[in-house]
Amino acid sequence: xxxxxxxxxxxxxxxxxxxxxxxxxxxxxxxxxxxxxxxxxxxxxxxxxxxxxxxxxxxxxxxxxxxxxxxxxxxxxxxxxxxxxxxxxxxxxxxxxxxxxxxxxxxxxxxxxxxxxxxxxxxxxxxxxxxxxxxxxxxxxxxxxxxxxxxxxxxxxxxxxxxxxxxxxxxxxxxxxxxxxxxxxxxxxxxxxxxxxxxxxxxxxxxxxxxxxxxxxxxxxxxxxxxxxxxxxxxxxxxxxxxxxxxxxxxxxxxxxxxxxxxxxxxxxxxxxxxxxxxxxxxxxxxxxxxxxxxxxxxxxxxxxxxxxxxxxxxxxxxxxxxxxxxxxxxxxxxxxxxxxxxxxxxxxxxxxxxxx
Amino acid sequence: xxxxxxxxxxxxxxxxxxxxxxxxxxxxxxxxxxxxxxxxxxxxxxxxxxxxxxxxxxxxxxxxxxxxxxxxxxxxxxxxxxxxxxxxxxxxxxxxxxxxxxxxxxxxxxxxxxxxxxxxxxxxxxxxxxxxxxxxxxxxxxxxxxxxxxxxxxxxxxxxxxxxxxxxxxxxxxxxxxxxxxxxxxxxxxxxxxxxxxxxxxxxxxxxxxxxxxxxxxxxxxxxxxxxxxxxxxxxxxxxxxxxxxxxxxxxxxxxxxxxxxxxxxxxxxxxxxxxxxxxxxxxxxxxxxxxxxxxxxxxxxxxxxxxxxxxxxxxxxxxxxxxxxxxxxxxxxxxxxxxxxxxxxxxxxxxxxxxx
Numbered sequence: 001x002x003x004x005x006x007x008x009x010x011x012x013x014x015x016x017x018x019x020x021x022x023x024x025x026x027x028x029x030x031x032x033x034x035x036x037x038x039x040x041x042x043x044x045x046x047x048x049x050x051x052x053x054x055x056x057x058x059x060x061x062x063x064x065x066x067x068x069x070x071x072x073x074x075x076x077x078x079x080x081x082x083x084x085x086x087x088x089x090x091x092x093x094x095x096x097x098x099x100x101x102x103x104x105x106x107x108x109x110x111x112x113x114x115x116x117x118x119x120x121x122x123x124x125x126x127x128x129x130x131x132x133x134x135x136x137x138x139x140x141x142x143x144x145x146x147x148x149x150x151x152x153x154x155x156x157x158x159x160x161x162x163x164x165x166x167x168x169x170x171x172x173x174x175x176x177x178x179x180x181x182x183x184x185x186x187x188x189x190x191x192x193x194x195x196x197x198x199x200x201x202x203x204x205x206x207x208x209x210x211x212x213x214x215x216x217x218x219x220x221x222x223x224x225x226x227x228x229x230x231x232x233x234x235x236x237x238x239x240x241x242x243x244x245x246x247x248x249x250x251x252x253x254x255x256x257x258x259x260x261x262x263x264x265x266x267x268x269x270x271x272x273x274x275x276x277x278x279x280x281x282x283x284x285x286x287x288x289x290x291x292x293x294x295x296x297x298x299x300x301x302x303x304x305x306x307x308x309x310x311x312x313x314x315x316x317x318x319x320x321x322x323x324x325x326x327x328x329x330x331x332x333x334x335x336x337x338x339x340x341x342x343x344x345x346x347x348x349x350x351x352x353x354x355x356x357x
Numbered sequence: 358x359x360x361x362x363x364x365x366x367x368x369x370x371x372x373x374x375x376x377x378x379x380x381x382x383x384x385x386x387x388x389x390x391x392x393x394x395x396x397x398x399x400x401x402x403x404x405x406x407x408x409x410x411x412x413x414x415x416x417x418x419x420x421x422x423x424x425x426x427x428x429x430x431x432x433x434x435x436x437x438x439x440x441x442x443x444x445x446x447x448x449x450x451x452x453x454x455x456x457x458x459x460x461x462x463x464x465x466x467x468x469x470x471x472x473x474x475x476x477x478x479x480x481x482x483x484x485x486x487x488x489x490x491x492x493x494x495x496x497x498x499x500x501x502x503x504x505x506x507x508x509x510x511x512x513x514x515x516x517x518x519x520x521x522x523x524x525x526x527x528x529x530x531x532x533x534x535x536x537x538x539x540x541x542x543x544x545x546x547x548x549x550x551x552x553x554x555x556x557x558x559x560x561x562x563x564x565x566x567x568x569x570x571x572x573x574x575x576x577x578x579x580x581x582x583x584x585x586x587x588x589x590x591x592x593x594x595x596x597x598x599x600x601x602x603x604x605x606x607x608x609x610x611x612x613x614x615x616x617x618x619x620x621x622x623x624x625x626x627x628x629x630x631x632x633x634x635x636x637x638x639x640x641x642x643x644x645x646x647x648x649x650x651x652x653x654x655x656x657x658x659x660x661x662x663x664x665x666x667x668x669x670x671x672x673x674x675x676x677x678x679x680x681x682x683x684x685x686x687x688x689x690x691x692x693x694x695x696x697x698x699x700x701x702x703x704x705x706x707x708x709x710x711x712x713x714x
Binding site: 267268270271274275277278279281282283284285342345 | 624625627628631632634635636638639640641642699702
């Protein structure tokens with residue numbers, strides 16, 4: 001089994017993006033199923049493989065830049081790396097049927113075959129970039145639709161495995177860094193956390209706010225995903241518009257709160273930022289959750305110009321390269337959690353001291 | 358009321374001392390009461406002032422190097438500073454009767470008047486220094502006894518306010534830094550903390566082990582005071598001998614454990630030391646307890662030669678100068694706890710970066 005390790009997609013998060021002080025990244029995905037095949041949960045014997053071969057061939061015709069990898073042909077370690085780069089989903093990695101992914105060299109486009117739906121098209125961009133992502137995914141979708149017939153019902157729209165995607169099959173989301181809105185006031189200060197207001201407002205607009213890895217009120221590292229909820233009865237343009245109209249308010253709310261915090265609580269903010277920098281540049285062992293929390297503080301420190309010895313793209317890069325799959329891929333072998341903590345601390349120290357100008 | 362601020366005793370802890378990797382400091386004190394006066398708790402009207410005047414005059418005759426300060430003549434802030442330099446005790450500061458202290462310029466000798474007993478003679482030294490302390494306090498005691506008659510009963514020895522001091526009136530103690538013995542094994546490693554063994558062994562030898570500020574099983578900063586318990590029925594020489602005979606074992610036990618830890622758990626130790634250094638040199642706010650804990654880790658790091666950019670005496674100096682009284686004395690005004698945390702962090706950063714060569 002040959003290991004296509006040298007041909008990983010690039011880390012697009014290393015590119016700077018619009019509004020990157022608050023918006024980490026943008027993503028769109030379309031769920032599509034192919035007429036003439038059963039839905040994945042009802043596949044007959046051999047149908048998954050047949051569909052994989054059919055669609056992977058098509059993808060090569062549609063876009064010669066897409067490179068196809070069967071998930072069964074690569075090691076679990078490499079699957080983990082692709083997952084950590086958002087090229088494939090957790091569900092896709094965990095699957096057992098013939099399945100795979102076509103991705104562009106720059107990592108901003110990927111098409112999963114036999115994930116929850118027959119096809120999951122995804123496009124990504126650094127910062128706030130919904131318009132160009134919409135054009136890109138629309139073009140890919142149209143090219144594919146010229147070569148296959150999608151499952152489509154006039155009354156519903158595109159049909160999907162899970163009814164929550166039926167209609168447009170579209171999920172538009174942005175990853176936001178909201179440390180000031182998530183900031184917990186010191187004891188005795190009866191200020192409501194801004195993030196709770198954002199949650200409530202989003203709900204009214206039919207948008208969802210989720211933490212990076214779950215739905216707790218305070219997300220790991222204060223990274224929150226804002227996405228559309230409704231796919232049925234709204235056009236793709238409307239879904240994008242829903243998000244587009246809410247975003248400027250959230251972004252400026254976060255910026256205002258950063259200004260207020262920095263004015264009212266400067267020693268506290270500086271303390272948090274410098275401790276994060278100090279710990280990241282000196283620790284000899286560090287677990288993921290702690291590292292993410294410090295990287296988040298450092299990201300805020302860079303935005304507030306408390307620290308200028310590191311750039312936001314470097315921090316974004318670390319957030320991916322410090323994850324277990326990447327650490328093990330780099331080491332070329334499996335690492336126990338304790339070893340990973342040592343290797344992670346080494347990587348972070350090296351990266352931050354290299355970036356320092 | 359003139360403020361003798363410029364004439365504070367020196368910080369003797371800034372001197373290096375024998376066995377200073379484990380022994381921070383040595384101390385001896387004698388409790389004495391003067392025949393012809395009631396014990397402090399039974400003082401009659403005017404008796405405290407009369408005794409203060411009597412004894413403070415005598416002290417000037419006995420040793421011209423001793424400078425007498427009436428605690429009622431100085432500000433509470435300055436009393437706090439003297440307390441933080443161990444020149445006076447907490448009880449002495451908190452008292453309300455006429456009382457005072459005579460101390461040498463180098464801060465290694467002090468005599469409290471009207472503390473729990475009429476006289477409390479104290480001598481200090483950096484590192485392990487019991488022999489010279491014994492000679493020093495013995496000479497001072499003899500000189501005084503030529504000028505006053507101590508309360509003494511042949512059957513008991515020197516009589517004191519509290520029966521736990523009756524007999525020799527002597528307390529011999531050493532402050533030990535025992536981070537390796539107090540080190541808590543990582544979960545799953547069923548190793549008994551060495552400090553518990555020290556506690557048990559000390560008890561059998563009639564010695565007491567106390568934390569810096571209390572008697573918890575893990576002391577703040579892992580600083581433990583080892584002292585004699587018995588004053589009745591043993592000579593002063595025997596008390597010193599009891600401590601002297603136990604010390605080499607404790608010291609070598611701590612050194613062994615440091616070696617073992619450093620060999621078996623090096624990444625963990627290096628992580629703790631570097632995080633302490635990083636946080637101390639970068640934080641913008643720091644409470645006393647956190648600072649003491651990091652200074653303790655750093656002290657271990659210096660002893661293990663993980664860090665060479667700071668010396669042990671500098672760390673000892675910080676442990677005193679970062680305390681609330683010293684911070685406020687330096688600032689020339691009262692500081693709220695939050696302000697103190699900022700000023701403390703500034704002082705620590707400045708001191709450690711200055712010390713760095």
